Amino acid sequence: MNKQPTDETNPSDDGAQKIVQLESVVAAQQRRLSGMVTIAGTLARSRDPKRAMRAIVSEVSALLDAERTTIYEYRRDEQMLKGIAVQGETSIEVGVPVGQGVAGLVAANGRSINLKDAYLHPAFDPRFDKATGYRTRSMLCVPMTTPGGELVGVVQVMNKRDDYFTRDDQFLLEALATQAAITLSALHLQVRLDAKNIELQELASDLKQRVAELELLHAIELRMADAPDVQTLCGRVLSESAAVVKCEAAAVFLPEEHDVGPVYVAGPPDGLALYTMPRVEVGEGTLGRAAGRGVNVLATRIEASNGSGDEHADDHAEPSLGRGQPFDARDVLAVPLHDGETALGAFALVNRRGLHRRRREDDEQLAELIAAQLARGVARLRERQSARSRDRLMTIGQMLSGVLHDLRGPMAVISGYSQLIADQEDLDERIEMAGAIRRQVSLFNDMTREVMSFVRGERTVFSRRVYLSKFVDQVRELNLQEFQEHGIDFVVQNESVTGLGFFDEPKMLRVVTNIARNARQAMSPPGRFCWRIVDMEEGGTLFELSDTGPGIPEGIRDRLFDAFTTSGKEDGTGLGLAIVRRIVEDHGGTVSFTTAVGQGTTFFVRLPAPLTSESAP
Numbered sequence: 001m002n003k004q005p006t007d008e009t010n011p012s013d014d015g016a017q018k019i020v021q022l023e024s025v026v027a028a029q030q031r032r033l034s035g036m037v038t039i040a041g042t043l044a045r046s047r048d049p050k051r052a053m054r055a056i057v058s059e060v061s062a063l064l065d066a067e068r069t070t071i072y073e074y075r076r077d078e079q080m081l082k083g084i085a086v087q088g089e090t091s092i093e094v095g096v097p098v099g100q101g102v103a104g105l106v107a108a109n110g111r112s113i114n115l116k117d118a119y120l121h122p123a124f125d126p127r128f129d130k131a132t133g134y135r136t137r138s139m140l141c142v143p144m145t146t147p148g149g150e151l152v153g154v155v156q157v158m159n160k161r162d163d164y165f166t167r168d169d170q171f172l173l174e175a176l177a178t179q180a181a182i183t184l185s186a187l188h189l190q191v192r193l194d195a196k197n198i199e200l201q202e203l204a205s206d207l208k209q210r211v212a213e214l215e216l217l218h219a220i221e222l223r224m225a226d227a228p229d230v231q232t233l234c235g236r237v238l239s240e241s242a243a244v245v246k247c248e249a250a251a252v253f254l255p256e257e258h259d260v261g262p263v264y265v266a267g268p269p270d271g272l273a274l275y276t277m278p279r280v281e282v283g284e285g286t287l288g289r290a291a292g293r294g295v296n297v298l299a300t301r302i303e304a305s306n307g308s309g310d311e312h313a314d315d316h317a318e319p320s321l322g323r324g325q326p327f328d329a330r331d332v333l334a335v336p337l338h339d340g341e342t343a344l345g346a347f348a349l350v351n352r353r354g355l356h357r358r359r360r361e362d363d364e365q366l367a368e369l370i371a372a373q374l375a376r377g378v379a380r381l382r383e384r385q386s387a388r389s390r391d392r393l394m395t396i397g398q399m400l401s402g403v404l405h406d407l408r409g410p411m412a413v414i415s416g417y418s419q420l421i422a423d424q425e426d427l428d429e430r431i432e433m434a435g436a437i438r439r440q441v442s443l444f445n446d447m448t449r450e451v452m453s454f455v456r457g458e459r460t461v462f463s464r465r466v467y468l469s470k471f472v473d474q475v476r477e478l479n480l481q482e483f484q485e486h487g488i489d490f491v492v493q494n495e496s497v498t499g500l501g502f503f504d505e506p507k508m509l510r511v512v513t514n515i516a517r518n519a520r521q522a523m524s525p526p527g528r529f530c531w532r533i534v535d536m537e538e539g540g541t542l543f544e545l546s547d548t549g550p551g552i553p554e555g556i557r558d559r560l561f562d563a564f565t566t567s568g569k570e571d572g573t574g575l576g577l578a579i580v581r582r583i584v585e586d587h588g589g590t591v592s593f594t595t596a597v598g599q600g601t602t603f604f605v606r607l608p609a610p611l612t613s614e615s616a617p
Contacts, residue, residue, distance in 0.1 A: 487525025539609030
């Protein structure tokens, strides 16, 4: 007799229960997969490391059914775990030393710890619970490591709501921790790359600015060489300076007599044209104060936000260039203009743009460099003008002295004949005396025309017969002491048979002196300079000027006689040999040289004989 199955063993009921269990498991797995997808999407969209970790702590808690989640970041330099994402405690900065506490132990060992009761583990620190009133029961703590094994941090979940954390929970959290570690490392790398890119961009911008500033200083040097006068030099330098510094204008104050002088102002090439404020006094305006005090002065109404101190001006007075300034000066950085110990005025950068990105120290340094070069240029132009004036006055003085000397004879003749003609009764004698007076007057006119021709530049040299022994004595007198002071021998070998030359004595004195001084500057004691004078077969005079110096560098030999060519001598201008060539060629002669490295240099100055037997005009 067959037994009927009871309700407890009904197969259909068992099947239904299994289906319910499977559906529950599937639903749980779906929730976990959905949570993992959500976490993965959150990590993928994040750009900030802390925000990324804070965005997933709640998701991790929900996924593992935990009450609280904390994500620690490993700080290698501090050997600390810093809680960068603390669920429900965002205002608390959590820090755990590596090797201490459960999280520190996981970080030190690199292995997960799963506790049913945290208080039973010796590494657990209950002080946080006591401080907050929170009761920790179960705990799961896993390391955050990259696939390469690098420790990035630790993920810790506490108090599973239904019981304790299972092995499946541990595997799931370890997978999430690996994904979070990869994301955190990548985000930190991106942050570092972004910072480096910004740094590189700033460095590139700074480098570009530095190059522009160096090109500006080089351009100023060129302007100094070809500027015909101070106003032209200032106009060019100010315009280029304003363009490079990116300010509205640059200005220079050049006081003259009685501490009064002009202020030149100019903007970039597309801005303010050169403007002259003709009368500004020392002490007036920011430029005047910098010139009077001899120190840098900043006067500004613009507050900078770069923290460099630009918002605190040195001078509480209103920023100003002086009376008649062409625009509103809101920011003026002025530096004094010095040529050695001589105060020449002041240079200023006006209305600097983009102050929030500027450092006052950089602007001051550049302004001082520009001012130093500008001061040299102004001083050089003034010296050149002064030298021209001195040369002109000296020439006029020498010329007048000679003319007066030459006029003494005709004047004596005219005076004598004038007295005689008044007492002479013989008509023929009086006619002869009157003719003599007319001849002397004609001689006056010839002298006057000759002087005017020289003044107009129709004649470049006054060549005349020169006694070479006397000329040698003049050269010795001018140069011998300087050579002796530097331990250099000055030797003259006068081998001229005639003992005469034909040239402009003062100018040839300059030729020999320039070559001799160049040689002296090139030599170290003991050195020897030899000046040999011989008669040339075809007539004329040859000067051989030799030294025992290091020789002329090969790089400048082809342009040795060009203006501003120098081999780096201290205080050298590169004009000495250019002047030598001009004077020699004005005489109709030639100048050449031979040189060898380490063996010295010899210059050959060939002066032709006069075209006629006359010694000089």
